[in-house]
Amino acid sequence: MTSLVLTMTELLRYRGAIGQWSWMLHRLSGLGVVLFLTLHVIDTSWAVFYPDLYVHAIAAYQSPLFTIGEFALVAAVVYHALNGIRVAVIDNRPRLWKYQQRAAYIVLGLTVLILIPTFILMFGHVLNFYGSGAPTLSLIEVLTAQAPFVAGFAVAIIAAILFSLVFGLIAGNRKDVSVGKGTGSRLERFWWSFMRVSGVLIVPLVFGHLAMVHLIQGVFDITAANFTVVGTDLVNQTGTAVEFVAQRWNYQIFGAVAIWRLYDIALLSLAVIHGFNGLRYVLTDYTMSSPVLRRASIYLCVIGAVILLVLGAGALLGTIDQSAIEIATHAAENLHR
Amino acid sequence: MDVTFRIRRFNPEIPGKNKPYWQEFHLTDVEETDRVLELMHRIKWEQDGTLTLRRACAHGVCGSDAMRINGVNRLACKVLARDVGNRIQVEPLIGLPVLKDLVVDMEPFFANYRAVMPYFINDSPVPADGRERRQSQEDREKFDDTTKCILCAACTTSCPSYWANGQYVGPAAIVQAHRFIFDSRDEGAQERLEVLGEPNGVWRCRTIYNCTPACPRGIQVTRAIGEVKLAIRSGSPEGIIEESVGPVASSNS
Numbered sequence: 333m334t335s336l337v338l339t340m341t342e343l344l345r346y347r348g349a350i351g352q353w354s355w356m357l358h359r360l361s362g363l364g365v366v367l368f369l370t371l372h373v374i375d376t377s378w379a380v381f382y383p384d385l386y387v388h389a390i391a392a393y394q395s396p397l398f399t400i401g402e403f404a405l406v407a408a409v410v411y412h413a414l415n416g417i418r419v420a421v422i423d424n425r426p427r428l429w430k431y432q433q434r435a436a437y438i439v440l441g442l443t444v445l446i447l448i449p450t451f452i453l454m455f456g457h458v459l460n461f462y463g464s465g466a467p468t469l470s471l472i473e474v475l476t477a478q479a480p481f482v483a484g485f486a487v488a489i490i491a492a493i494l495f496s497l498v499f500g501l502i503a504g505n506r507k508d509v510s511v512g513k514g515t516g517s518r519l520e521r522f523w524w525s526f527m528r529v530s531g532v533l534i535v536p537l538v539f540g541h542l543a544m545v546h547l548i549q550g551v552f553d554i555t556a557a558n559f560t561v562v563g564t565d566l567v568n569q570t571g572t573a574v575e576f577v578a579q580r581w582n583y584q585i586f587g588a589v590a591i592w593r594l595y596d597i598a599l600l601s602l603a604v605i606h607g608f609n610g611l612r613y614v615l616t617d618y619t620m621s622s623p624v625l626r627r628a629s630i631y632l633c634v635i636g637a638v639i640l641l642v643l644g645a646g647a648l649l650g651t652i653d654q655s656a657i658e659i660a661t662h663a664a665e666n667l668h669r
Numbered sequence: 670m671d672v673t674f675r676i677r678r679f680n681p682e683i684p685g686k687n688k689p690y691w692q693e694f695h696l697t698d699v700e701e702t703d704r705v706l707e708l709m710h711r712i713k714w715e716q717d718g719t720l721t722l723r724r725a726c727a728h729g730v731c732g733s734d735a736m737r738i739n740g741v742n743r744l745a746c747k748v749l750a751r752d753v754g755n756r757i758q759v760e761p762l763i764g765l766p767v768l769k770d771l772v773v774d775m776e777p778f779f780a781n782y783r784a785v786m787p788y789f790i791n792d793s794p795v796p797a798d799g800r801e802r803r804q805s806q807e808d809r810e811k812f813d814d815t816t817k818c819i820l821c822a823a824c825t826t827s828c829p830s831y832w833a834n835g836q837y838v839g840p841a842a843i844v845q846a847h848r849f850i851f852d853s854r855d856e857g858a859q860e861r862l863e864v865l866g867e868p869n870g871v872w873r874c875r876t877i878y879n880c881t882p883a884c885p886r887g888i889q890v891t892r893a894i895g896e897v898k899l900a901i902r903s904g905s906p907e908g909i910i911e912e913s914v915g916p917v918a919s920s921n922s
């Protein structure tokens with residue numbers, strides 16, 4: 333904890349060059365995206381497991397709080413992706429260090445350049461929706477709907493700390509983590525490469541995903557009736573979020589390839605593993621002096637990643653049948669009563 | 670010109686001064702070309718003999734007087750008054766325990782330095798002619814840059830990863846290891862790569878680049894760290910450095 337406070341205050345006080353701000357933005361944007369990814373994967377799995385809850389989740393996405401969050405999310409992803417490419421490239425060619433400052437400014441500039449038209453398009457959807465006078469959930473309703481997540485995070489954190497305490501009791505707490513033991517960690521070496529490779533692979537996937545459901549179609553069109561679902565030639569007849577997901581996942585090319593299921597599986601696994609290993613980097617940076625918290629940080633990231641992968645894969649391999657769409661239609665009708 | 674110093678002070682032995690606090694000093698008749706170290710001597714000699722700092726050579730050679738001057742790590746003996754203007758703020762390095770005023774405990778820093786085996790390792794018999802182990806000029810150039818380090822700790826204590834986690838081996842130790850890992854005559858590269866491949870070795874570096882401009886010797890610190898990472902990834906220092914650093918830089922900032 334003291335190390336987190338020291339790092340934050342001295343980061344603001346140390347007059348380093350742009351690199352330290354790039355790093356801070358990269359870290360904050362990465363953490364923000366992990367947080368949203370967690371909500372989003374759990375929410376989306378409900379399309380299969382609890383259709384009525386999914387209708388509520390999408391209704392929350394179509395409220396002012398999440399609309400503001402959506403802009404922040406898109407900005408975070410764009411910055412993180414571009415800066416991630418900068419880091420990955422220079423890490424592979426250290427002698428390019430002379431260009432890193434210029435690259436950092438280019439990353440900022442490109443982020444703004446990409447965000448301007450993006451935000452204009454998104455803003456078009458926002459105006460359309462809120463201008464149409466469509467009913468939205470109140471802030472209180474949206475916030476209370478997030479309460480289970482907060483509770484879930486608390487449970488996961490407590491579980492991680494308990495596991496860590498138990499592990500400490502059984503196997504002892506190794507306090508000395510200084511270097512000099514003489515055996516390198518194959519795992520850390522793997523993760524270092526994985527972060528860079530997965531990051532670059534995520535770029536086209538996540539940009540495609542954002543383009544489809546934030547720009548072209550927009551979060552608000554997910555619940556528009558008789559709308560052709562983005563990336564397919566199928567129509568969302570009921571205008572329920574559940575049918576939207578069903579049509580996307582049902583769409584097949586070459587007769588049998590469920591292209592969007594494969595796409596989502598690739599994005600899910602890469603983003604979850606990249607994001608939670610990133611979270612582990614961040615948490616272990618600041619908990620190194622406490623064996624219990626350091627282990628707990630690792631457990632927390634493993635717990636989080638496993639839950640998301642299992643839920644996400646379960647949903648992506650599941651089926652959404654007609655009865656689910658009926659439940660959703662019913663839930664949507666009662667939403668704004 | 671006149672100069673105002675704002676210095677971060679701390680004296681564990683004196684009640685009232687055992688919490689860090691700021692103190693201001695004013696100096697007149699300062700030449701533009703005076704070095705910050707000289708000015709601090711003037712404060713110590715003319716105004717307050719209790720001001721405590723470390724220095725030895727006063728010429729950028731020994732690495733004793735790294736401190737944070739106007740927000741960034743510098744050697745007080747290499748910064749001129751005209752480089753920093755007439756308001757000069759001086760603080761101890763971040764991340765190492767402060768012993769008194771600007772003097773920090775360097776032991777954790779040197780412990781990390783020792784961990785990378787910063788000495789020549791070669792157990793094979795000496796060459797038949799009994800003279801030197803030969804090395805081409807190109808091979809010598811590969812680690813020329815990292816031979817220049819004076820262990821001042823400016824780089825290590827400029828690194829946010831090191832502030833967060835004092836167990837991180839830190840830039841300086843990696844620079845010192847680089848000097849031997851990429852030396853074609855040395856045979857300890859594998860052992861050093863193992864040490865630096867530990868969880869608190871090179872992997873804690875997040876390519877932030879605070880260390881490179883902090884180095885008073887103009888060493889391309891982050892580049893050296895990057896080369897060590899690539900050597901660990903490929904399992905050997907062979908073929909990692911295709912192009913050596915080239916003309917000596919005096920500063921990267």
Ligand code: HEM
Pocket residue numbers: 358359361362363365366369409412413414415416417419420524527528530531532534535538603604606607608609610611613614874875
């Ligand atoms: C869009 C393409 C992306 C690229 C190119 C990318 C690239 C990177 C790179 C190079 C790192 C540095 C790792 C290190 O310092 O060792 C990183 C860290 C991180 N990434 Fe990504 N990433 C991307 C997407 C994501 C996504 C979708 C998430 C969230 C789910 C995410 C979360 C994180 C986190 C939390 C970190 C750790 C930050 C830190 O250690 O300071 N990234 N990313």
Ligand code: SF4
Pocket residue numbers: 817818819820821822823824825840841844883884885886887888890
């Ligand atoms: S690399 Fe430069 S900044 Fe770091 S300890 Fe050596 S001389 Fe000082």
Ligand code: FES
Pocket residue numbers: 723724725726727728729730731732733734735744745746747
């Ligand atoms: S006093 Fe020796 S380097 Fe400054």
